[in-house]
Amino acid sequence: MKKVVVFGLILALWGSVQAQNITLKGNIADAETHEGVPFATVYLKNTAFGAYADSLGNFELTYTPTQHDTLLVQHVSFFTYQQAIDFPKNSEIHLDLKPNRMVVACPIVDKRLQPTFTQTQNTLSGIALEETYGQNLGTALAKIAGVTTLQTGSTIVKPVIHGLHSNRILILNNGIRQEGQQWGSEHAPEIDAFIAKQLTVVKGAAAVRYGSDAIAGVILVEPNALRFHTGTEGDLHFVGFSNGRTGVISGRIGHRFGGKMNPLALQAQGTYKRGGNLQTPTYFLKNTGIEELNGSFMAEWKKENYSIETFYSHFETRIGIFSGAHVGNLTDLMNVFEAEKPADSANFSYKIARPSQVVRHDLVKTKAFFRTGNAGRLYITGASQFNVRYEYDKHRPRNDSLAALNRPEFRMHIFSHTLETLWEHARFYHFSGQIGVFGMFQNNDVYGRFLIPDYQTFTSGIFAVERWQKDKWEIEGGLRYDVRNTNVKAWKGKIAADTSFFFQNISANFGAIFHANEHYTFYFNAGKAWRAPGVNELYSNGLHHGSASIEVGDRQLQAEKAYNFILTNNFHNDNLGAEISLYRNYIQDFIYTQAGAARLTVQGAFPTFYYKQANAVLSGVDFYAHYTFAKHFTLQSKMAIVRAWNREAQTWIPYMPADRWENGIKISAQNWGKLDLPYLTLSGLKVWAQKRAPLDADLLPPPQGYFLFNIESGGHFHWKKQEVRLGLSVSNLLNTKYRDYMNRFRYYANEMGQNVTLRMSFPF
Numbered sequence: 001m002k003k004v005v006v007f008g009l010i011l012a013l014w015g016s017v018q019a020q021n022i023t024l025k026g027n028i029a030d031a032e033t034h035e036g037v038p039f040a041t042v043y044l045k046n047t048a049f050g051a052y053a054d055s056l057g058n059f060e061l062t063y064t065p066t067q068h069d070t071l072l073v074q075h076v077s078f079f080t081y082q083q084a085i086d087f088p089k090n091s092e093i094h095l096d097l098k099p100n101r102m103v104v105a106c107p108i109v110d111k112r113l114q115p116t117f118t119q120t121q122n123t124l125s126g127i128a129l130e131e132t133y134g135q136n137l138g139t140a141l142a143k144i145a146g147v148t149t150l151q152t153g154s155t156i157v158k159p160v161i162h163g164l165h166s167n168r169i170l171i172l173n174n175g176i177r178q179e180g181q182q183w184g185s186e187h188a189p190e191i192d193a194f195i196a197k198q199l200t201v202v203k204g205a206a207a208v209r210y211g212s213d214a215i216a217g218v219i220l221v222e223p224n225a226l227r228f229h230t231g232t233e234g235d236l237h238f239v240g241f242s243n244g245r246t247g248v249i250s251g252r253i254g255h256r257f258g259g260k261m262n263p264l265a266l267q268a269q270g271t272y273k274r275g276g277n278l279q280t281p282t283y284f285l286k287n288t289g290i291e292e293l294n295g296s297f298m299a300e301w302k303k304e305n306y307s308i309e310t311f312y313s314h315f316e317t318r319i320g321i322f323s324g325a326h327v328g329n330l331t332d333l334m335n336v337f338e339a340e341k342p343a344d345s346a347n348f349s350y351k352i353a354r355p356s357q358v359v360r361h362d363l364v365k366t367k368a369f370f371r372t373g374n375a376g377r378l379y380i381t382g383a384s385q386f387n388v389r390y391e392y393d394k395h396r397p398r399n400d401s402l403a404a405l406n407r408p409e410f411r412m413h414i415f416s417h418t419l420e421t422l423w424e425h426a427r428f429y430h431f432s433g434q435i436g437v438f439g440m441f442q443n444n445d446v447y448g449r450f451l452i453p454d455y456q457t458f459t460s461g462i463f464a465v466e467r468w469q470k471d472k473w474e475i476e477g478g479l480r481y482d483v484r485n486t487n488v489k490a491w492k493g494k495i496a497a498d499t500s501f502f503f504q505n506i507s508a509n510f511g512a513i514f515h516a517n518e519h520y521t522f523y524f525n526a527g528k529a530w531r532a533p534g535v536n537e538l539y540s541n542g543l544h545h546g547s548a549s550i551e552v553g554d555r556q557l558q559a560e561k562a563y564n565f566i567l568t569n570n571f572h573n574d575n576l577g578a579e580i581s582l583y584r585n586y587i588q589d590f591i592y593t594q595a596g597a598a599r600l601t602v603q604g605a606f607p608t609f610y611y612k613q614a615n616a617v618l619s620g621v622d623f624y625a626h627y628t629f630a631k632h633f634t635l636q637s638k639m640a641i642v643r644a645w646n647r648e649a650q651t652w653i654p655y656m657p658a659d660r661w662e663n664g665i666k667i668s669a670q671n672w673g674k675l676d677l678p679y680l681t682l683s684g685l686k687v688w689a690q691k692r693a694p695l696d697a698d699l700l701p702p703p704q705g706y707f708l709f710n711i712e713s714g715g716h717f718h719w720k721k722q723e724v725r726l727g728l729s730v731s732n733l734l735n736t737k738y739r740d741y742m743n744r745f746r747y748y749a750n751e752m753g754q755n756v757t758l759r760m761s762f763p764f
Contacts, residue, residue, distance in 0.1 A: 022065050024091055028057040028073060031096035036228045037075055040097070043427060045070040045082075050427035054302075056228040073097065077123060077198075099126075118476050118511020118525040119206055119217070120568045120581045120622070122146070125198040127679070131712055131727060133759055134239030134248040134273070137193045141219065144201050145638040146581065146622035148657040151743040152186035152547055153322050154278050154752040155290050159189075160742070161203055162583060163618050163642040163656045164216035167534055168560075170206075171219045174298075174311050176365050177210065179416035179442065180387035183536045185744050186546035190315040190361035190387065192294035194237065194250040194271045197224040203622070204583060205527030205564035207507035208478035211438060211461050215529045215562045215587070223311075226265035226300050230258040235763040243755035244289070245348065246275030263302050270295040276350040277320075281737045281753040286346040287320040287353050304371075311365040321355040325548035325748045326394040326604055333598055333605040337700055342749050357546050358390040358408070376425040385416040391545040393603055410545055411447040416440060433466035444535070446491070451542040451551070453491040455535050459484045465509075474513040481506050484532045488539065503532040503559045523568040533557040537591055537611045543603055547744055550599050550608040557613050561588040578625035583618075590616035592653055594697045607699050607747070614648040618656075626666075634666045636683070643692065654697040658690040658705070658741055678715035685710065690741040700747055706738035714759070727759035 028037045036057025043050030044063055053059040063069075073081035078097035122144045124132070132140035138157030141147050148160045158165050171178040171189050181187045193199075200220040207214040227233050234253035240246070254267035273292040277284045296313040324342035327333040336342065365383040372378050390408035397403050422436035442457040463480035483504040490497055511525035540553040568581040593609040620642040628634045639661045644653040664683025672678040690702040714727035735754040739746040 022063060022091075024061045024063070024071075024085075024093065026059055026061075026093040026095060028053050028059065028075075028095045028097060030078075031098050036225070037078065037097055038225055040073050040075040040078075042071070042073050045072050050432070056225075077125065118474070118509075118513055118523055119527070120146075120203040120523060120525070120566050120583075121200055122203075122579075122624075123198055123200045127677075127714065129196065129199065130725065130759070130761065131714070131729065132193065133237055133250075133727075133761075134241065134246070134757065135193065137189045137191050137199075137221070140193050141199060141201060144199075145579075145624040146203055146640050147201055148640065148660070149742060150185055150655075151740065151745070153288060153325075153743070153745045154285070155275075155288060155319055156186045156188045156546070158182075158185070158187075159201075159219060160657060161201065161216040162585065162620060162622075163644050164585075167213055168216040168531060169219060170210050170214045170217075171221065172210070173221050173313065173363060174223050174365065175367070175381065176311075176363060176383045176385075176418065178363075179385050179418075179440075180359075180361055180414060181389050181412055183534045184544065184546060186321075186357075186544075187389070190317075190359055191221055192250075192269075192271050192292075192296070192313070192315055194252075194294075195223050195269060195296055195313065196221045198222040203581070204525055204566045205507070205509065205529035205562055205585075207482075207527070207529035208463055208465060208480045208509040211459070211463075211480070212482045212484065212505070212507065212529065213531045215531050215560065215564070215585075223269075223296070223298065224252060224254065224267065226267055226298065227254045227256040230256050230262060233764065235761055237762075238760045240758045241275065241755055242757075243752055244275035244278045245350075246273065246290070248273045265300050265302070267298040268296070274350065277346065277348050278752050279348070280750040281735045282750070283341055283345045284348055285322050285324070285749055285752075286342075286344055287323040287351075287356070289320045289350055289352045290317065291352065292317040306371065307369045309365075309367045309369075311363075311367075313361075313363045315359070315361040317357075317359050318352055319357045319359070320352040321357065321546055321548070322745055322749060323353070323355060323394060325745055326355055327606075328604050330598055330600050330605045333607075337747055354392045354396070355394045355545055355548075356392045358388075358392075360386075360388045362386045372423070374426060376423060379420075379422045379424070381418075381420045381422075383416075383418045385414075387414045387416075388412070393545055395603070407448075409449050410451060412444065412452075413447075414442060414444040416442045430468050430470045431466060432469070433464065435462075435464040437462045449542060450491065450494050451544055452536050452539050453494065454489040455486055456489075457484060457486045463507075472515045474515075476509070476511045478509040479506065480508070482530075486532070486535065488535060494541070499555075501532070501538070503530075505530040505559065505561065519571055519573050521570045523566070523570070525564075525566045527562075527564045529562045529564065531560045531562075533559065533591060540611070543601060543606060548606055548748075549744070550601070550606050551593075552596075552608065552610045554611050554613070557591060557611065558589045560590055562586065575628045576625070577627075579623070581622040583620060583622075585618040587616045587618065589613050590653070592616075592655070594654065595699050598699070614646045614653075616644060616646055616653055618642065618644045618653075632667055632669050634668070636664045636666060636681075638662050649694075651694045652692040654693050655742070656690070656692070658702075659688045661686050664710075672715070675715040675717050679713065681712040683710050683712070684708065687740070693741070702741045703739035703746055706736060706740075708736055708738075709733045723763055725759075725761040725763070727757070729757045729759075731755045731757070 028040050040053040042059045051059050051061040069085045071083050071085050138149050138159045141159045150158045150165050202218040206218045232255045237250045239248040250271040252269040256265040271294045276289045278288045294315045298311045300309040324344040363385045367381040370378045389412045391410040393409040418440045420438045424434040438461045440459040461482035465478035467476040486501045488499045509527040514522045538553045540551040563586040566583040570579045594612050596608040599608045623639040626636045641659050644656040662685040666681040668679040685708045689705040710731050712729045716725050732754050
């Protein structure tokens with residue numbers, strides 16, 4: 001009898017459990033494009049039940065139902081979806097999310113922790129990204145408020161966030177931190193911008209998730225997601241620029257197999273670019289051509305409980321360096337500074353002569369994902385990168401036999417190997433989080449004329465991030481510990497013996513998001529980050545060909561330590577969207593360059609820059625807004641202000657972006673005749689003169705401010721069954737003559753003049 005009772009109780013309990021547990025399966029898609037939305041957060045409001053959508057937008061949520069369940073779906077690029085649910089049994093649903101044009105919430109970060117970050121961030125995607133096709137990565141990112149550029153001429157462009165650049169910004173190429181010779185002002189990111197489906201800028205200290213060096217922020221380059229359904233898709237892009245007579249062609253093709261091979265998806269992409277001498281409003285810039293050949297390949301085998309992904313990218317470019325920046329003697333150098341027009345000018349040509357650069361970068365990544373039961377997910381990511389940089393002087397060696405070989409005067413080969421293991425635990429009550437370990441080994445070999453020595457670096461770190469989320473609040477905290485050991489090798493008598501540098505420190509982050517109502521959201525973030533001095537800052541002592549300058553390091557430099565605070569207010573309704581961010585960054589032992597007297601060498605006369613260190617405060621404001629005041633008319637505005645103060649010398653820090661303010665009006669419609677989604681944008685960019693720069697720290701006073709007028713237009717139409725996307729733009733429409741303070745070649749020449757761009761894309 002007892003056995004029967006016990007057996008009956010077991011059956012009753014089992015039936016009760018079965019009745020209580022419900023599994024909800026579904027797919028999340030973009031309401032406009034109907035494509036799957038990857039890695040959205042799905043959870044029941046005020047419960048511990050939650051799940052993440054996969055890379056195709058599919059999710060599975062098991063929960064215990066109550067009388068009043070509310071399903072919430074969140075994603076960086078979309079408005080939050082909320083729906084009351086009442087499913088008596090296991091169900092499947094399809095959800096459409098409405099795109100958020102402001103896109104100031106959380107970015108997709110290496111497909112990991114999906115709730116919104118508390119750092120300020122902005123995303124470039126869709127039409128806004130299409131408008132940048134054919135441009136380099138730095139120029140494309142400059143469309144985002146708070147991001148400016150550091151240039152060496154008009155073809156080498158690096159992003160600047162809140163006045164900081166180079167080794168203070170981490171760039172993640174498909175989740176892998178891009179590692180090359182990024183320390184140089186003319187060492188632009190070796191990434192094909194056509195790879196990106198979305199570019200996200202995370203502003204402020206982000207070292208807890210990404211490691212030391214992320215003092216200024218992180219740039220996420222996210223490629224196109226692999227195809228969701230069985231079949232083939234792709235796109236083909238043609239871009240032409242009038243200035244430089246530059247042509248670009250880029251294509252992508254993706255395929256998902258059917259049948260038993262359905263878990264396998266492939267994607268390949270390639271780009272070719274060629275341009276000649278660029279032109280200012282009054283003259284050509286000699287030897288400023290460019291040639292580029294890039295490609296990438298991605299494959300993934302994805303099952304319900306595991307997946308394996310491989311990714312390979314190749315970037316190769318040859319860039320001409322403006323020959324007018326390489327001057328024979330000190331007298332000629334001073335004459336060039338004072339001249340209205342460079343003496344070394346020419347007509348248009350595609351030929352790339354000396355001085356020039358050749359850069360190649362290869363990246364290989366393998367990533368594995370495993371479900372660890374109901375406890376969470378495990379990610380293991382390994383990557384290797386090989387970066388080659390050749391720099392050619394203006395003149396070949398005087399020895400005829402050596403000159404015939406046409407070898408570069410300066411060669412750098414850097415190998416980087418990274419391995420990261422990360423475990424993300426399942427949502428528990430109101431908590432979600434991750435813990436991980438990271439390691440990186442680098443070996444850099446230098447050949448030719450001395451600038452920096454050979455070195456090896458080993459970096460390792462361990463970190464944890466946890467988030468609490470309930471009702472209108474999201475609170476996040478993180479902690480990370482990193483060590484970096486660099487061994488500098490003796491080099492041809494320049495360094496007496498091998499020398500080691502050991503740095504270690506802790507990074508921390510605390511942030512909060514308050515959703516006041518459906519219109520207002522407040523973000524606050526406080527972060528501590530650090531950065532060890534680079535080998536170039538410690539040991540540079542020679543001519544840097546690409547920047548046409550002599551650089552001198554200081555072996556006594558200490559690690560930078562940054563304390564970053566950002567407060568952001570975001571407002572949006574049907575007609576108005578606005579975001580304003582206030583930031584303040586205290587950096588102890590901030591490393592900067594200061595100009596000294598020009599120096600005469602056997603290669604010519606060049607400016608000299610010395611690495612210095614001081615405590616600094618960087619503060620400023622980023623602002624963006626758009627207001628639709630009529631059915632087809634929208635006003636747009638963005639502003640960036642940076643202030644950088646040397647607390648020890650009680651003066652301004654040199655080479656910081658000047659204040660800028662861009663305003664425009666956009667006219668758009670659903671259709672105009674046979675043209676779908678036509679738009680026309682008229683905008684003006686005002687950049688003030690940089691009056692907050694110490695005169696004794698530069699070779700020349702900062703140039704005057706300037707105003708540029710620009711036009712963007714575009715639309716879609718169908719030719720037979722083929723969709724065609726068109727874009728036509730004109731930058732510097734008035735052909736204004738100007739020089740920018742953040743261009744290292746402003747000493748020698750004006751900026752590029754009017755440039756007409758035509759874009760055509762064919763998705764299939």
